[in-house]
Amino acid sequence: xxxxxxxxxxxxxxxxxxxxxxxxxxxxxxxxxxxxxxxxxxxxxxxxxxxxxxxxxxxxxxxxxxxxxxxxxxxxxxxxxxxxxxxxxxxxxxxxxxxxxxxxxxxxxxxxxxxxxxxxxxxxxxxxxxxxxxxxxxxxxxxxxxxxxxxxxxxxxxxxxxxxxxxxxxxxxxxxxxxxxxxxxxxxxxxxxxxxxxxxxxxxxxxxxxxxxxxxxxxxxxxxxxxxxxxxxxxxxxxxxxxxxxxxxxx
Numbered sequence: 001x002x003x004x005x006x007x008x009x010x011x012x013x014x015x016x017x018x019x020x021x022x023x024x025x026x027x028x029x030x031x032x033x034x035x036x037x038x039x040x041x042x043x044x045x046x047x048x049x050x051x052x053x054x055x056x057x058x059x060x061x062x063x064x065x066x067x068x069x070x071x072x073x074x075x076x077x078x079x080x081x082x083x084x085x086x087x088x089x090x091x092x093x094x095x096x097x098x099x100x101x102x103x104x105x106x107x108x109x110x111x112x113x114x115x116x117x118x119x120x121x122x123x124x125x126x127x128x129x130x131x132x133x134x135x136x137x138x139x140x141x142x143x144x145x146x147x148x149x150x151x152x153x154x155x156x157x158x159x160x161x162x163x164x165x166x167x168x169x170x171x172x173x174x175x176x177x178x179x180x181x182x183x184x185x186x187x188x189x190x191x192x193x194x195x196x197x198x199x200x201x202x203x204x205x206x207x208x209x210x211x212x213x214x215x216x217x218x219x220x221x222x223x224x225x226x227x228x229x230x231x232x233x234x235x236x237x238x239x240x241x242x243x244x245x246x247x248x249x250x251x
Contacts, residue, residue: 005031009038012145014074026175029149033186036145039069040138043125047134055130062125066118069141077144080231081117082110087228094222098159101228117235124242133246135193136203140241143207144234146186151225151233153179155215158224199245206244210236 003022008031009015022028046065049057070078086107087100106114128136153175187204194200214236218229225233 004028005034008032008035012076012148013038013072015072026153027178029153029175029179030182032145032149033142033182036142037138039072040141042068042072043137043141044134047129050129058126058129062122062129066122066125077231077234078114078117079106080228081235082106082114083228084232085113086110088217088221094158097222098226101226117239120239121242124239124246128242128246133195136195136199136242136245139190139194139200139203139245140238142186143190143203143241144237146182147207147211147237148230148234150179150183151211151215151230155219156224158218158222158226158229194245202244203241206240207237210240 002019004024004027006017006019007021007025007028009017010021011028012032012035043065046061046068049061083101083103083106086103086109087097089109092100125137128134190203191197191200194203211233214229214233215225218225
């Protein structure tokens with residue numbers, strides 16, 4: 001019964017979660033939002049450090065939270081972002097892009113993408129820490145993982161091997177219906193726990209908009225998604241939610 005959650009945490013984090021994994025790998029999508037919620041709880045713990053020390057410690061707390069989140073996930077999504085930044089620009093064909101995505105080395109574009117992504121999150125997390133709007137960060141972590149699960153069961157895979165290939169042939173109505181239910185629950189959570197219903201709606205719309213744009217681009221370039229594409233999507237959604245919801249008034 002806990003198999004889908006074990007698979008989700010073992011796929012998206014480095015945590016040595018005990019238990020057996022699910023035999024129906026697509027069922028693990030029900031655990032994806034919980035992984036985001038767990039990571040959000042870690043960030044919230046660092047946020048509580050403001051009460052123990054002082055607001056002047058916010059930069060240190062933000063860096064510590066970012067580092068811990070990256071460590072727990074094995075920087076999996078950052079790696080995907082870097083690989084996509086190296087592979088997609090230019091006039092490369094499908095096979096060239098897939099070859100670069102499979103290469104473990106990272107080029108200049110990839111390094112720059114990771115650095116700018118972390119800088120964006122450092123600044124935005126710092127602002128939200130300062131204004132005690134920690135739930136915006138938590139929601140960004142939940143929505144980003146939810147969008148990954150959505151793509152896994154609704155978007156074709158670009159190649160037969162890799163992380164995303166475990167879902168090949170499982171784009172059945174049953175899993176799509178399950179994903180719709182998950183999206184409904186996560187959407188309700190985002191609206192209820194955001195600083196305002198407008199901020200919650202902005203979070204959902206930005207996450208959906210970025211996901212649709214990225215999926216459309218990936219399908220045009222390589223015919224589908226890969227694990228690296230999902231990693232990049234995670235970072236795009238996080239930043240989009242932080243930007244759209246974080247700059248809005250709380251009432």
